[in-house]
Amino acid sequence: MAIRLAIVGCGGMGHRHLRGLAELRAAGISALELVAACDPVEANAASLAGHAEAAFGTRPAVAAGLGDLHDHGVQAIDITSTPRTHHLLAVEALQRGLHVLIEKPLALTVAACRRIGDAAAESPAILSVAENYRRDPMCRLAKALLDSGVIGAPRLVVQHGVGGGDRMAISMWRHRREHGGILLDVGVHFADVLEYLLGRIDTAYAVTRLHEPVRRNPAAGAGGGAAVDPANAYAQWQRATPAAFAATAKDALYGTLTFASGAVGNIIQDHAGHGAGLGGRAVFGSAGSMTLPGDRSGGKITVHYDGGERLEGDALLERVPEFRLDANTAALFGAERLGRYDHPFPVTDAKLLAVEYAELADAIQGGAAPEIGAEQGMRAVASYYALLESAASGVPVRVPDVLDGRVDACQRALNDSLEVTI
Ligand SMILES: NC(=O)c1ccc[n+]([C@@H]2O[C@H](COP(=O)([O-])OP(=O)(O)OC[C@H]3O[C@@H](n4cnc5c(N)ncnc54)[C@H](O)[C@@H]3O)[C@@H](O)[C@H]2O)c1
Incomplete structure (x- = not known):
């Protein structure tokens, strides 16, 4: 049933x-x-x-x-x-x-x-x-490759994204402080994926900015232009959103993370960048480096070694002969082992959401x-808040202190409005 x-x-x-x-x-x-x-x-x-x-x-x-x-x-x-x-x-x-x-x-x-x-x-x-x-087949492969030691011991991960200018990011609430803002909305993905790839984040230091206090929505009104609309799912609400509105949530974060493994992370998450954009994730290890494709792009992973040798895409599968996607992901993406895939974004998006549903059904059955579960879900939120708490206090913050509520200054107003305490 x-x-x-x-x-x-x-x-x-x-x-x-x-x-x-x-x-x-x-x-x-x-x-x-x-x-x-x-x-x-x-x-x-x-x-x-x-x-x-x-x-x-x-x-x-x-x-x-x-x-x-x-x-x-x-x-x-x-x-x-x-x-x-x-x-x-x-x-x-x-x-x-x-x-x-x-x-x-x-x-x-x-x-x-x-x-x-x-x-x-x-x-x-x-x-x-x-x-x-993390459920993206390319992220699964990246994890298997890192675990196999393909670049040696990871020392540094860079997570960079700069762009967006003063355009609304999907919806108005993402620019409002009382909703957590665009930094948390996007950054929690990064906290989860970085912990998935490299293990527990221990400490964080960051500065944040609100660069664009007024956001523009080019999709406003019946004849509106195109706004940021992942998977073409938001047009009906974007048309009804004002053409310009005040943004109260910070829109840029520049930070450093340390992992329990000793690895260091550099995160630039700037949703207000003008001019040439910047984006990417790369891991540098004791024997080589790995460039990851955009999340949900299906692009190839590339591994680089000293002297110019490089391996990418399907060739990397040979380095992890045991690697298999789980049965649900394999059924949805069409193979147990993938070095890349090529679907329009809305299709990839739907497949990954389908994986989540299939996993839920399996767990229930x-x-x-x-x-x-709740623990890792909370860890991702706390790891990201460690960055935001550090930006608020001006000093590095330990994730365990955020998890147990010892450091909560930048969440206090939100907690009060939600009527929750630790
Ligand atoms: N995983 C991803 O890639 C991804 C992408 C986009 C959004 N999200 C997440 O999905 C969630 C929704 O984001 P969105 O972009 O769809 O926002 P949205 O504003 O488009 O939709 C939110 C909906 O929630 C409804 N809502 C508000 N209060 C409710 C309540 N008490 N009970 C039931 N419904 C209620 C609103 O009326 C609205 O229809 C957020 O948590 C967001 O972070 C995840």
Whole structure:
């Protein structure tokens, strides 16, 4: 019997997750059945229900809140709402015994993450965090290669992104302090993926800036131009967003990380860059270096050695003969071993979201625990907050101090507004 699912939060990511469900179905994995679309904004829930009907032939119920889901026999929810609501929805669902897949960040602050962790610990239900970057087959291969010692012992990782100018990044809330801002929204992916590749982050030091206090939305109005719209899922909301608005959240971070392994990280995350952009992730080790492709691009990994020797793409698979993608990823991407792939971004996006759904279904049906539970979800949030806390205090910050709430100055206003404490 398929697990009865509700998508909770029917904005851009909710609609993208729906495509993930369709991709899952297309791959012959029908473990989940969408029975409800839940959002306090009825038009958003109705929009998702309409798309679901077009994809699956049956229209899920439209619901305004978790209390309305009981009538529809919902067993699992997929939280794709704005981060301020994550802890409220996840805690209520876990207390009701509903399984939860939840978008990153696990919650808006570490204290709010703890609420979810506590509820998960007391509930028989499954909690899985939807971190899609590490589930990219190229990220899986990079991890296998690093673990095999292909570049020796990792010493340095650089994580760079500069661009965006004064354009709105997808939606207005991403530029508002009370929603955590664009730095947390994107940076939590990086914290998770860097810990996945290199192990635990221990300390952080950063400076942050708000470079662009006014953001422009070129998609405003009926005849609006194109805005940043990953997977073409946000146009209806971007049209209704003002052409210009005040940004209150910091939009650039320049930082240093240290890992428990001794490796060092350099992170530049500047969402306000003008002129030539910059982007990339690379790891430098004691025997060589590795350049990783853009997340979800399917591009090739390249390994470089002294003297100019280089290995890339499928040739790298020979260095990790044991490497296999998990069964769900292999079914969705078409092979157990991939040195690159080539799909339009919306297709790749849907496949990775499908992997998350398949893993949730496996966990519910008695398989292994989900890869990212509350603990790692919280670690990613805390590791990133270590950077933000350091920027607020001007001194390096230890991740354990952020995890246990000893350092929380820059989260205090958010915690007060959410009414959570550690
Ligand atoms: N993994 C990724 O690549 C990725 C990409 C984009 C967004 N996200 C994450 O997905 C989440 C949603 O982002 P988005 O871009 O879709 O935002 P969005 O603004 O497009 O959509 C959010 C939706 O949540 C709804 N909502 C608000 N409060 C709610 C509540 N109490 N119950 C149910 N629904 C509620 C809103 O009405 C809206 O429809 C965020 O956590 C974001 O970080 C992840």
